[in-house]
Amino acid sequence: MDDGKGTFPSTRSWRDIPQEVKPRAMSKTGRKRHSMEIAKVVCGILFIAAAAWGTVALVNAFEYHPQKIAKATQSGPLRKLTLNTDGVLSRDWVLRTLSIAPKASLMEVDLDVLQQRLLASGQIRMALLSKSFPDTLNVTLTERAPVARIRVQDGDRPLRELFVARDGVVFEGEGFEQRFVEELPFLTEGVRLVRTKSGGIAPIPGMEVVSDLLTKARYEGGQLYSLFKYISLSRLESDGEIEVRSPECEGLVFNTRDDFFRQIAYLDYIFGMRDALQPSPEAPLARIDLSHGRSVPVTISRKPTATVASSATGPRVGAAATTRPGQAPGKPQVASNGPAPRPASPTAQGGAQVNGRPLQAPTRPSNALPAFQNFQRNTTQREL
């Protein structure tokens, strides 16, 4: 079908009939529909006008009277602070850290600035702040838990005791119980503190694995955790070994490439056999090397326990001075002063040493006995 309209003179079509009808010629329903249509158009115009007016007013307010915007939201002075944290930080500490000006309006509070203030404390891993108008500031914190302590002396400043978290972040702890703090071991050797551009301390690498060891010891080692007083990371990067010192034992060497649970189990067994191993009750176990798999060289000291760990003040790490824990007179034959030289495999070295005498290496088939039986054989040989 083609109406054929173009450049030619077209004949009049029914489409030329004007369709407009006066409202009087309409039926009641038609008038109603007509009124509704007009009302919709009017509403549309009003809506557009209102939107335009609102936009102009808003732009005007932003440009010339920004203080009116704060009033428009009915924001009052900050009165309440709600704190939601998974750690130990208190509301007072948060208030102190935020240091919001008194009678400050909630609208004036800059959440980004407050968040930076909170995150400046290494103890806070994540901080979420939100406003609940008219007068409440909501603070949600995710905190770091310390896994170890470290003593730092920075220049002429006094010696400080800081905490180290699992991710290696060094921070000044706040709000932790004294008992909990005292149980935390000190990081001693092998820790190199690096100052960041902002003046803080960069995270210590390798703390995840240390944290794994300490967590295993704390929750699955029972009383053995009390042995974990000083931790040396000097051979962590090179040999994958963590050395732990304590008054009861001058050196416990853990291999990070082996299962910590198994190593702690060996340790537990050795401490169970302590009476049989020691020549005298006063002599501490100088060194237990758990880094050789199923063979565990054990070195027994002749000195009494009290002289092993004399560092009451704990170790120091820093640019100024560094002390080594367990650096005390009456050292055992196997080096306990600083990181011990890594022994060769027990078999090659001739096995563990007891009072300077080498313990004969067990000759066992590779898959003959489980680990604990292997220990028994070692100790039995020593008794023989």
Added chain:
Amino acid sequence: MSSKTSFIGAVEIGTSKTSVLVGEYTGRELAIIGYGECPSRGVVKGTVVDYKAASECAHHALESAEQSAGERIDFVFLAQTGSHLDGFYNETSVNVKSADNMVSMLDIDTVCGLATAKELPQGRMVVHNIRRPFRLDGRVVPGSPEHLVGRRLEAGYWIVHGQENKLADAIHVIRGFNLPVRELVLSSLAAGHMITTQEERQAGILAIDIGAGTTDYVLYRDGGPYLTGVLPVGGSHITNDLSLGLRLLEGQAEKIKIHHGRAIVAPGAKGDKVWLDGDFRIGDRQFPRQTIEQITSARCWEIFEVVRKRLGTQFSPEKCAGGVVLTGGASKLPAMAECAAKVFGVPAHLGEAPSSVSQNLRDPGYATALGLLYYGLSSQAESSPRQPRRKAGFLQRMFSGF
């Protein structure tokens, strides 16, 4: 058509009833979702004679259709009938302009423009320009002749036109409901589009819509409408004949027509009598069945004869392989198809709506309203590429959301 869902009202303001169908058109599919009907008033032979009465009736039908659909109609396709509608054929030819004799779009536009630029008498307006197939050097081109080679391009249009005031009256009845009329479609084209298939239209078929006041017909050839016409005679004339012949009231005559009328006298009707009411009330009486059938068949025969006469030489059984197809309320009279077959000398049958249409809308009385929706959409789709509507302005588009 835009891809936005439209709710289209198909309105047929007939002599006996005004029917409205609501179609939901998604751009690809059409679904009939509402229906409204109202006995017509103020309409005689398809023409509005009482604006108020016709408006009330049409608006009632529109309102009930909207309620039935649960949606507001966006625009209307209006069926148009009545004796004021007429048609003529106008043909033009142009010489193909290009040196290589290849037909270009400009040649097609020129010949189409010339063929439709025919002045009409005062007060007449074009309702449809129905193009017949192009001819290039005398050979028929079923599709577009663009890029074909020839010297002379011919185009012919069957131009349907009507009385301006009568067309305006029908449009204003709908506008009184505050609805725009998007398409005005000849009733015969709407009904014919519904009851014929493309194959039948290609072979040639005559579609006759016998309504209450008018009989609309359209002859299809070469896949498209070839000729249309409207007779101001319909089913109401049969009723009137019975009323006069048997001296009955109009309602009684209508009843007799529906129950005992036939388009051909049955062989065994002689001596048989029928009761007017059959309930033994005072005034109930008997009429010879043969007399009733003679009256009704005579009028039916006459209707077909007049159509045949109007078609004249344009109709030939050889070019009408599809035969005759009947629709409309009066086509339900028994033996109507046999009567048409005898008059036209070709097979005849009653038209049926496609099986996709629901059962309650398959009555021949709704063929026009149904066809309006389909034909209106297809004609819009055809015309829109050549006559793109002006793109709505920003405000207009925004307000259309309300």
